[in-house]
Amino acid sequence: MTQDTRKLIKQLLKGNRRAAARLMTLAESMSPEAHAAIKQLYPHTGKAHIIGVTGPPGSGKSTLVDKLIEEFRAQGRTVGVVAVDPSSPFTGGALLGDRIRMNRFASDHDVFIRSMGSRGSLGGLAWATHDVVHILDALGKDIIIVETVGAGQAEVDIIQIAETVVLLSVPGLGDDIQTIKAGIMEIGNVFVINKADLDGADRRYAELQMALELDRKPDGWQPPILKAIATTGEGVSEVVKAIQSHHDYLIESGEIAQNRERRYCAQLETIVEHSFIRKLFVEPEEQALFQQLVQEVNERKTDPYTAAERLILHLIKQKGN
Ligand SMILES: Nc1nc2c(ncn2[C@@H]2O[C@H](COP(=O)(O)OP(=O)(O)OP(=O)(O)O)[C@@H](O)[C@H]2O)c(=O)[nH]1
Ligand SMILES: [Mg+2]
Numbered sequence: 001m002t003q004d005t006r007k008l009i010k011q012l013l014k015g016n017r018r019a020a021a022r023l024m025t026l027a028e029s030m031s032p033e034a035h036a037a038i039k040q041l042y043p044h045t046g047k048a049h050i051i052g053v054t055g056p057p058g059s060g061k062s063t064l065v066d067k068l069i070e071e072f073r074a075q076g077r078t079v080g081v082v083a084v085d086p087s088s089p090f091t092g093g094a095l096l097g098d099r100i101r102m103n104r105f106a107s108d109h110d111v112f113i114r115s116m117g118s119r120g121s122l123g124g125l126a127w128a129t130h131d132v133v134h135i136l137d138a139l140g141k142d143i144i145i146v147e148t149v150g151a152g153q154a155e156v157d158i159i160q161i162a163e164t165v166v167l168l169s170v171p172g173l174g175d176d177i178q179t180i181k182a183g184i185m186e187i188g189n190v191f192v193i194n195k196a197d198l199d200g201a202d203r204r205y206a207e208l209q210m211a212l213e214l215d216r217k218p219d220g221w222q223p224p225i226l227k228a229i230a231t232t233g234e235g236v237s238e239v240v241k242a243i244q245s246h247h248d249y250l251i252e253s254g255e256i257a258q259n260r261e262r263r264y265c266a267q268l269e270t271i272v273e274h275s276f277i278r279k280l281f282v283e284p285e286e287q288a289l290f291q292q293l294v295q296e297v298n299e300r301k302t303d304p305y306t307a308a309e310r311l312i313l314h315l316i317k318q319k320g321n
Contacts, residue, residue: 001036027131045137048144052158055168060194063230071240078110080136083147160266164246166190171200190242196227
């Protein structure tokens with residue numbers, strides 16, 4: 001690890017925002033240097049409550065997150081946000097109004113917002129997202145909110161990351177029923193029908209209630225369904241209360257342990273998987289070996305299983321990065 005990175009970590013642990021931003025950029029490079037940095041700061045993580053906010057495109061996730069920040073700040077809590085969505089207002093690509101809305105926290109040193117685009121990430125977006133969350137955690141943020149587009153198109157599986165998942169839906173979205181069928185219901189801990197000012201909120205409520213009833217467990221956490229109007233902030237404090245109740249439940253019931261185990265298991269899988277993929281498709285030597293083996297299989301000099309074994313053996317003989 002370079003002196004520079006060492007210094008950044010020291011500064012991060014003292015709460016330096018610029019150091020955090022630079023470490024996040026480093027993390028996105030997924031380089032050995034980035035991994036060395038995360039190794040160093042990892043002992044300083046594990047304190048934040050990580051909240052996932054997910055739902056269909058345009059359902060008001062960013063608008064809600066903006067209001068959640070406000071509520072948590074009013075409680076005196078510090079907040080980090082990761083928006084994993086190329087079309088998110090956080091990325092600055094959206095309407096001017098949205099941009100102004102997000103900028104209102106620019107002078108608040110206890111709010112840190114990071115957006116992550118999915119382009120050119122070589123499938124490593126999930127991985128980089130974990131690292132950015134670790135950095136926010138080490139920076140000392142009490143609450144970390146991760147916004148992703150849900151409904152199975154998400155590159156980032158929100159339950160790999162979040163302790164509490166807030167699942168948004170909106171009135172009158174026909175394909176939401178698809179969403180329910182796709183099993184996404186299972187991941188929600190708090191259901192929010194946003195845009196409750198529009199027609200059909202009651203119908204959506206009844207639909208969600210029915211769907212939840214179908215796989216209701218005899219005991220454990222009963223996910224509440226709440227209505228909200230993110231644009232005005234109506235119902236948002238109830239959402240915050242439900243998020244906190246879920247967190248209390250996880251701790252009091254001891255379920256937090258399983259919750260963590262599930263997330264660490266997924267993180268480890270992601271790292272192992274992408275380490276291999278990255279090696280095979282980025283490092284010239286491995287790329288050459290990969291191509292050579294493809295050729296050999298093609299010429300019937302070997303078979304795919306033997307080729308895969310040779311690749312794996314080759315990779316594990318190397319020193320880890
Ligand atoms: N009527 C109404 N409009 C809302 C409400 N919440 C958000 N919107 C509007 O819905 C649009 C999309 O809101 P966003 O917060 O950008 O939604 P998003 O889910 O983050 O969108 P993506 O990140 O692009 O998937 C914006 O024009 C918001 O002003 C609401 O409660 N009622
Ligand atoms: Mg958004």
